[in-house]
Amino acid sequence: MPADTDEEPAPLAGTQAAPAAQRAAGRRLLRAAAGRTRALMALLAVCTAVRVAATLATPVMLARAIDAVRTGERLGAAVAGLALVLAVAAAADAGEELAGSYCGSRITAWLRHRLTGRVLELGVPGQRRFPAGDVLSRLTESAGGPAAFPVLLVSAAAALVTTAGAVTALALIDWALAVAFVLGVVPVVVVLRVFVAQATEPFADYQRCQAEIATRLLDARQGARTIRAGGTAGREAVRILQPLPRLREAGQRTWAVQGRVSRRLALLAPLLQILVVGVAGARLAAGGITTGQLVAAASYTSLAIGSAALFDTFVALVNCQVGAGRVAEVLAAEPAVRPCPDPVPLPDGPGALRLRQVTVRIGGRAVLDHLDLTVPPGTCVAVVGASGTGKSVLVATIGRLLDPDEGGVELDGVPVDRVELAQLRRAVAYAFERPALLGATVHDMIAYARPDATRAQVREAARTAAADGFVRALPAGYDTPLDRAPMSGGELQRLGLARAALADARVLVLDDATSSLDTATEMKVTQALRALLTSRTSLVVARRPATAARADLVAWLDAGRIRALAPHAELWPDPRYRAVFSADAETAA
CATH class of the missing domain: 3.40.50.300 (P-loop containing nucleotide triphosphate hydrolases)
Structure with a gap:
């Protein structure tokens, strides 16, 4: 029968892993979680691939339709092809939503089952290292966040593939367009790398402060009668909310990093688009491309610049990694009692x-x-x-x-x-x-x-x-x-x-x-x-x-x-x- 209380639970080591180690543990756990949903991940990847292909084909079909309207040749076939591509993209998008939902729910269930089992294995001594509020925070927010990981990962891959496809299409239209885009995208990559390096620790601090407030609140709830009898409700409220300044500081640091990156991306994206479209206009004036190709080049540039929206995906992925790292920290904790690898039977006896x-x-x-x-x-x-x-x-x-x-x-x-x-x-x-x-x-x-x-x-x-x-x-x-x-x-x-x-x-x-x-x-x-x-x-x-x-x-x-x-x-x-x-x-x- 399990223990309900213990007079003097044994303390364990500190609760906060080093940021780098926690990030690495989070990545390993996310990979393991994705590995348990291979079939759904494969379906999600197929739907995403179809959507990306349809998206990349849309500007080509649009260019053909525009040129067909201008020349009057094969207009019906061009419009039908455009409609078909748009329909395929919509169906693939619906499939992505369905597969992503099932995949995320299975990952959440797996993480919560593992986390719950390990908390029980840690026994009474684990209560010192992982108090009730902290466990509740990890079980809900930290274990629930990685549910979005499969969709985010595939979306990020799709965005990168879309960008690569758009750049390839620009090169097929005119190599100068692709060169202009590649030169302009280098600063965007640098900005995103800086964000990932700077944002992880503030995100982790924010979740830790939330868990600390939840722990203090649960402790106060258990002692509600004592607090009321002592007339100390005001003082207890101050104690519960004591981590708020650190929570605010972590939030401000997070928003500061996001704000700096957002401002830089907001400046770089239109400049990049202006650069490519300007080169395309020059090539049109020189007779190097057609009007339809100019429209297609503008569309492909918009698709490629859409990879700047990866910033939001990176923010969400960092959150997933932090949450998975907090779950992995509990899973890595040594249980207070470990089963014997080579047990012996307990003989019948009187209980000596x-x-x-x-x-x-x-x-x-x-x-x-x-x-x-x-x-x-x-x-x-x-x-x-x-x-x-x-x-x-x-x-x-x-x-x-x-x-x-x-x-x-x-x-x-x-x-x-x-x-x-x-x-x-x-x-x-x-x-x-x-x-x-x-x-x-x-x-x-x-x-x-x-x-x-x-x-x-x-x-x-x-x-x-x-x-x-x-x-x-x-x-x-x-x-x-x-x-x-x-x-x-x-x-x-x-x-x-x-x-x-x-x-x-x-x-x-x-x-x-x-x-x-x-x-x-x-x-x-x-x-x-x-x-x-x-x-x-x-x-x-x-x-x-x-x-x-x-x-x-x-x-x-x-x-x-x-x-x-x-x-x-x-x-x-x-x-x-x-x-x-x-x-x-x-x-x-």
Whole structure:
């Protein structure tokens, strides 16, 4: 069963890759995405090629029609040919739109599926590196942007081919026209190269600032009651919008680069057209070309200059590359837990646990420091320690929610990092302080770890966690949608306990899973769980003395090690042990 929360998630490395590396990663991911839609890309390329051919043929057919009108020869055939070319261009354009839409939607779906899977693989430690708002930004804007990549790429290629074809046609009309155009297009190429070099980083900064604002907003939404109770809404709004100046600066830098390039292109394009048309006029006056060829030369020059519109395509492609780079950054992150390449089967066993020299470092601090702990099979062990001593970190290593930096964990004599993850998840079940609302209905939430469970099995698990009564009182009972099921924190915890009970694992870990229950309800739930706990090994993160007293043994965690492993009654006379619960009570208050 997946982890819902963790007391001290392990931080990962910085979130921002170097611009050059991010651009390279974005290009690789875009190539991979295009490779998954080869058939659609081929169809898109064919439609584009037909459209380009028809577009290039249009000035020729127009010139023939004009000359036919002037001479009166074969006018009908010339007009029919022009109409046919225009019809083919329109049909090819419609095909481009359809193929591009399908291709883009498939790329978006592939990127979002990969991104979602990797975020889940990163586990709890990944929450520090990629907060919820940042993930949401990458999942929506960053993963959605590359949908336009196939169309943009083919459009750019089509524009370049059209330009090359137009220049070739100019050369066939008169070589002087082609030379004039080529000389004038060199500055345009230089301007576009400068734009690509200067615009990438501002675009990336802009998306990062947007993600930071989204993260702060989601954090504030989760703490809305605290903000309202503290009367700090104004201060919180300032905190949420704090990245706005950097967002504005990134936007201004982006617009400044685009503005400079747009102004230069706006000046160069008409000058280039004037140059070519002027040369064509001189050649017409000299008798080197006909009137129809002059019109064709003007049309081909317009087509060739249309490549200046590639600037907008370059802007969009840079955005696609930046978005793909942000997705690739998450995909390149190392998961907190990696599957064993050569797993061994976990034998049937009673659930004996052993932690050998386990060390977990977080932020340069050893939260667990060469910790040793042996849990006999069928024993209920309460894990006790002051806040921040790593109780949740300790129990997380058992089911490989995170792996220790040193040392190892064994379950029934087998290192857990040698066991297939799916088998380990069936062997170790967790219930957390804040159970995640996973699934569509209450039934789905309880049966999340066992989707094939029957209604009778789900109800039995709910009765074990003392949850059956309030669930049946809901509007649609077990079929009540979760978003329409008003439940208190204690009721949610009981559903989490029911979910763990249904898993029927040999090791049950309750990570502060009864903290929201009042004393009477906790006693009732504990009594209901007693039959379940006595048949398997269990570890209970305990904050209350009564919870620790009901366990067989207490593992007293202090300074990263087990200070004592003994029954609660033996430890209670020690004032330092009693102070652990006092400190937790003060922290909770």
